[in-house]
Amino acid sequence: MLGRTAHSIFWMYRYLERAENTARLLEAGHRMSLTRAEDAANAEWRSVITTLGMRGDYEQHFDDYTGAHVCDFVLRSKLNPLSVLTMLEKARMNARASRSAITGEVWEAVNEGWMVLSDMLARQVKESDLGTVLASIRRQSTLVRGATHGSMLRNEIYSFARTGTFIERADSTARILDVKYYLLLPSLAHVGTVLDTSQWDNVLQSLSGERAYRWLNSGRMDSRSIADFLILDPRFPRSLAFCYSALRENLSALAQLHGEETDAHVAMRAAEMALSDRRIEDIFDQGLHEFLIEFIASNQTISNTIAEAYRFTA
Structure with missing residues (x-):
């Protein structure tokens, strides 16, 4: 196997895992913020940004830690080079680069996931829709993992x-x-x-x-x-x-x-x-x-x- 193909496979799955883990962390932060006073809720959102290693980039653009700003920045903001949308795009790019090495089922799962989530993240996510979007991110990653287990040598x-x-x-x-x-x-x-x-x-x-x-x-x-x-x-x-x-x-x-x-x-x-x-x-x-x-x-x-x-x- 060529080194660049191994690189594409390795990083495709890293980006998919990172997107899923980010969704899980956002979901936990959202759940905690609903039960806390405003200052404490903002502290929870700050901890999410810190965990993801995005604090420096985030604070260049925002001076508060509201749920709306944090979720938009983490999920889809063009100001964030490590957003979930960017990770999904990179996963798809690496899948395309290694398409001859993966099965059709894996490619379809990655490509379909990217299309579904690109549509969901085309605009700022409303708080009422946040749970649905985060569940979809986890689900798409799970579908790729299932296709991998079920179809790859x-x-x-x-x-x-x-x-x-x-x-x-x-x-x-x-x-x-x-x-x-x-x-x-x-x-x-x-x-x-x-x-x-x-x-x-x-x-x-x-x-x-x-x-x-x-x-x-x-x-x-x-x-x-x-x-x-x-x-x-x-x-x-x-x-x-x-x-x-x-x-x-x-x-x-x-x-x-x-x-x-x-x-x-x-x-x-x-x-x-x-x-x-x-x-x-x-x-x-x-x-x-x-x-x-x-x-x-x-x-x-x-x-x-x-x-x-x-x-x-x-």
């Missing part, structure tokens, strides 16, 4: 697709956790209060883990058990442990297909071993924020190493 194309998905998913989970713990909670005095509990519940909803967590923990809501679930539980498909297990499996498949391991495999194996050796007590002793910043940087290094190893710019 388990070859290097599939492995690059899954690698892109889980690199992006791990980054998203880590960023959402970090913003909650380091930025979202106003004061240590709120730890263990109703506000703290509602924010952790918001984190679980952002990652579609609320029902699974409550089922496993009998409704107990505390920071350590939730962090343990989202970081170290290999059963939850958005946990850091699950993402890295899936990354290792797909990189191993690539090594078998190519007949050799690369620096990416060495970096991935070291990162997964370091994560599997951690207990949640060790992570909190180190500092959750410090651990997550370290994880995000390591995850980016692995992504860069994959690009170098498989000549994504070739």
Whole structure:
């Protein structure tokens, strides 16, 4: 496979995963804002922008954090180079560039999703329509994922697709956790209060883990058990442990297909071993924020190493 084709596949699935994760985060922010006073609601919207890494760009154009401004900026604004609409366009562009490598079903799912959502996002989304639009973003990503699982050979194309998905998913989970713990909670005095509990519940909803967590923990809501679930539980498909297990499996498949391991495999194996050796007590002793910043940087290094190893710019 040419490096540029591998690049297109990898980034097509990264952009689709990022668009879906953004929709989930916006939905959680919207849900929280409906139950809060105006100042607190604006703080929730600011945390959404911060989590997405868009604060610098956003504050160049707006001096407030109203729901209307945040949602429009994140979903469709031409002022935002990382808007959901831009990500969907880039996913479609990469799908077109690699069309000979993907199945017709995958191309149709990507193209149809882009057409549906481009129409929905052609104008500013009304608050009354926000839930429908966010559900559609999640649904279109799910359709592509279903087409991928149901129609693609388990070859290097599939492995690059899954690698892109889980690199992006791990980054998203880590960023959402970090913003909650380091930025979202106003004061240590709120730890263990109703506000703290509602924010952790918001984190679980952002990652579609609320029902699974409550089922496993009998409704107990505390920071350590939730962090343990989202970081170290290999059963939850958005946990850091699950993402890295899936990354290792797909990189191993690539090594078998190519007949050799690369620096990416060495970096991935070291990162997964370091994560599997951690207990949640060790992570909190180190500092959750410090651990997550370290994880995000390591995850980016692995992504860069994959690009170098498989000549994504070739």
